[in-house]
Amino acid sequence: DQQVKQNSPSLSVQEGRISILNCDYTNSMFDYFLWYKKYPAEGPTFLISISSIKDKNEDGRFTVFLNKSAKHLSLHIVPSQPGDSAVYFCAASGRAGGTSYGKLTFGQGTILTVHP
Amino acid sequence: KAGVTQTPRYLIKTRGQQVTLSCSPISGHRSVSWYQQTPGQGLQFLFEYFSETQRNKGNFPGRFSGRQFSNSRSEMNVSTLELGDSALYLCASSPGTGGTSGSYEQYFGPGTRLTVT
Numbered sequence: 001d002q003q004v005k006q007n008s009p010s011l012s013v014q015e016g017r018i019s020i021l022n023c024d025y026t027n028s029m030f031d032y033f034l035w036y037k038k039y040p041a042e043g044p045t046f047l048i049s050i051s052s053i054k055d056k057n058e059d060g061r062f063t064v065f066l067n068k069s070a071k072h073l074s075l076h077i078v079p080s081q082p083g084d085s086a087v088y089f090c091a092a093s094g095r096a097g098g099t100s101y102g103k104l105t106f107g108q109g110t111i112l113t114v115h116p
Numbered sequence: 117k118a119g120v121t122q123t124p125r126y127l128i129k130t131r132g133q134q135v136t137l138s139c140s141p142i143s144g145h146r147s148v149s150w151y152q153q154t155p156g157q158g159l160q161f162l163f164e165y166f167s168e169t170q171r172n173k174g175n176f177p178g179r180f181s182g183r184q185f186s187n188s189r190s191e192m193n194v195s196t197l198e199l200g201d202s203a204l205y206l207c208a209s210s211p212g213t214g215g216t217s218g219s220y221e222q223y224f225g226p227g228t229r230l231t232v233t
């Protein structure tokens with residue numbers, strides 16, 4: 001039962017352009033969402049998060065959009081840089097219905113490659 | 117602040133043995149969560165400890181256990197190792213208390229790469 005899905009295994013963009021990574025969830029009890037960046041053999045690095053009371057959160061080049069009715073979130077990176085090349089995971093947590101903020105449910109990840 | 121540290125970074129064990137992994141959270145963080153990452157299953161939640169008590173548990177067999185000490189450091193133990201336990205084990209810390217902005221982010225350590233032969 002994949003409650004958080006990242007349907008695109010990979011994404012390739014040109015340096016300077018926008019990268020858009022997508023994530024869908026099925027559990028309506030999730031109310032907090034996070035994006036992480038990960039390099040092989042390292043731990044995930046926290047990028048940005050959003051609460052379900054918001055529909056957008058911005059931090060520098062990173063913006064996360066949340067569409068609760070569609071149970072969809074996306075991460076926009078503008079402008080993309082070669083150093084952004086990594087695996088990106090979305091994760092979800094919540095407080096009710098068997099979920100917990102201490103438990104993150106991750107998507108399968110999207111490999112982003114930014115070409116110079 | 118220093119980040120989350122995990123020891124050891126690499127470990128090779130034989131099937132049937134047991135292993136203990138250690139995690140030191142960010143200073144002031146009271147919640148420690150553990151995750152297993154494998155190529156086939158992705159990142160999966162093992163359990164979470166808060167103030168020395170297990171607060172949440174994932175769907176792993178009882179061979180996987182953990183504990184947390186009064187200084188918030190945590191250990192996880194895997195007994196009777198199986199080949200399928202080979203994975204990257206990650207711990208993450210967070211303040212663990214809700215209600216304020218930024219309380220729900222988890223910060224990960226570098227992981228322990230466990231290989232079972």
